[in-house]
Amino acid sequence: MQENTFDVIIIGAGAAGLMCAQFAAGSGNKVLILDHSHKLAEKIRISGGGRCNFTNLNTAPECYISQNKHFATSALARYTPQHFTELLNQHNITYHEKTLGQLFCDDKSQVIIDLLDFLCRDSGVLRLMETNVENIERSSAGFTLTSSKGIFKSEKLVIATGGLAIPQIGATPFGYQIAEQFGLAIVPTAPALVPLCLQPQQLNEFKTLSGISFDSETSVDKISFRENSLFTHRGLSGPAILQISSYWHPGDKLKLNLLPNLDISQEIESNRNSNKRLSNFLANYFSSRMADSLVNLLKCDLPPSQLNKSQIANLGQLIHNFTVTPSGTEGYKKAEVTRGGVATTELNSKTMMANNVDGLYFIGEVVDVTGHLGGYNFQWAWASAYAAAKSF
Ligand SMILES: Cc1cc2nc3c(=O)[nH]c(=O)nc-3n(C[C@H](O)[C@H](O)[C@H](O)COP(=O)(O)OP(=O)(O)OC[C@H]3O[C@@H](n4cnc5c(N)ncnc54)[C@H](O)[C@@H]3O)c2cc1C
CATH class of the missing domain: 3.50.50.60 (FAD/NAD(P)-binding domain)
Structure with a gap:
């Protein structure tokens, strides 16, 4: 040879x-x-x-x-x-x-x-x-x-x-x-296991959440992952987001369940006599920064004793059906793999x-x-x- x-x-x-x-x-x-x-x-x-x-x-x-x-x-x-x-x-x-x-x-x-x-x-x-x-x-x-x-x-x-x-x-x-x-x-091919970006308008809306990591069930269509997610100054990251990014295609909506093990409406119902402000009440389930941010997004900080049906429904939507439409991914420079x-x-x-x-x-x-x-x-x-x- x-x-x-x-x-x-x-x-x-x-x-x-x-x-x-x-x-x-x-x-x-x-x-x-x-x-x-x-x-x-x-x-x-x-x-x-x-x-x-x-x-x-x-x-x-x-x-x-x-x-x-x-x-x-x-x-x-x-x-x-x-x-x-x-x-x-x-x-x-x-x-x-x-x-x-x-x-x-x-x-x-x-x-x-x-x-x-x-x-x-x-x-x-x-x-x-x-x-x-x-x-x-x-x-x-x-x-x-x-x-x-x-x-x-x-x-x-x-x-x-x-x-x-x-x-x-x-x-x-x-x-x-x-x-x-x-x-x-x-x-x-497309970048996968990659952080997702949000439009400036959404970034602005969620800016109080930036830097907060939280447990979540994150889904695109019928695929979901239960791990931590994180709001960043560009959009979303953390293991659950990286996982779901591999299934995400431009235009797809991303749904996050921020409290996968509990039903927040039931929690409110069981605490109807609570006069704690909602932000304090939510701090039983989230970090206090996250609780404050959620209340900010809901634009309501009334105690459980004063919330009406539609406010409880809005809170349920926000916590269990938090929906964003990413504008894209952070690309191959930040991806771990190629799909x-x-x-x-x-x-x-x-x-x-x-x-x-x-x-x-x-x-x-x-x-x-x-x-x-x-x-x-x-x-x-x-x-x-x-x-x-x-x-x-
Ligand atoms: C930041 C980061 C962290 C990761 N962490 C993990 C982890 O912890 N666990 C896990 O399972 N996966 C992880 N991955 C994914 C994993 O690294 C890859 O899936 C794996 O390395 C793929 O192996 P491969 O041999 O196919 O390609 P690679 O390991 O990428 O090797 C390809 C080789 O080909 C060479 N090459 C490319 N083009 C040419 C060319 N034109 N001519 C000659 N040579 C060329 C490259 O220099 C390279 O040496 C991570 C990826 C990244 C980017």
Whole structure:
């Protein structure tokens, strides 16, 4: 085999690419991994607030958005969160469950990058950073890549260049362009797990709520998430908002139930003899700043004993059916992931290989499989990487 010829070339040395490289080389393939960035796996480094939420114990196909809801099932079943934690245990990397099955490193995210780097080196993967791929051609012999570091050939080519989120650290549309070059369909992309913006008029209306984080059930149509939400100076953020943003489309209304466990009208009825001002009464359920803001929005601070039916109904609407129409998202610069991507109808769910292009694979976020917040996106990166590598 010539020096510049490999069994497998992987473009993108991020979560999926590195995982795929070490598995592929571990089973005897000659593997080259290329990345245009000078730093390895930057997204792992910045993930999970610097402690990488590397998987979720509750991983299931329902935790992913895709035009084909079943596409991820096979890969997720073959490489599970337990497989990844076993790998960490073998290498003495400690972690903890923060909440809702989310596993985070005890140390900085760098430990995951170092582990993947070690596994790649140990299995003989050749890695070239700061390498731009300028052209890809395919012949019956395989793929020929022209790059800033020379010409490389391989039988199999894996695209692991991720999505469009955080272009500041190297995200590019490269993967989608390669898919298009080979005639694969793309599901339209959009920023996901992203804060939502409000119109200046609404921002002004809700300005007293800015900076307040509160428990909420946040919904778009029939999809809802129960976690914290937060009003910001631009609009809405917090885990519940990030989650719902992945389902939000321009023009959709967002509904927030600010008191999901109780019915405020019943609470008022049961406290009809209370002469506390409404803001004080609501402070039993919300922070006092939030209670003041709600009363401000309601334009009524009468005690429960004096509220009439329509005022109680308005309060119920405000608290249980708080409705806003976001004007947009904060975009890819603030998004954690990209919704959409290479259409799953174009790929084999067992191997991630393109149905009509022998030897061409797509793994990780570039595929139209988008996880919920909480470690699901890395789990997809690991699982899709494993599925591809095991088929080589
Ligand atoms: C701020 C932030 C926090 C996050 N936190 C979490 C979390 O805690 N848990 C979780 O599950 N998910 C998290 N995510 C999402 C997660 O990081 C991604 O889903 C995951 O990294 C996708 O893996 P990937 O390998 O497909 O792509 P990436 O990890 O993005 O890797 C793609 C690689 O391809 C390279 N590349 C791109 N274009 C080119 C090109 N033209 N030529 C050569 N190389 C190229 C990039 O430099 C990069 O190294 C977070 C994302 C962000 C932005």
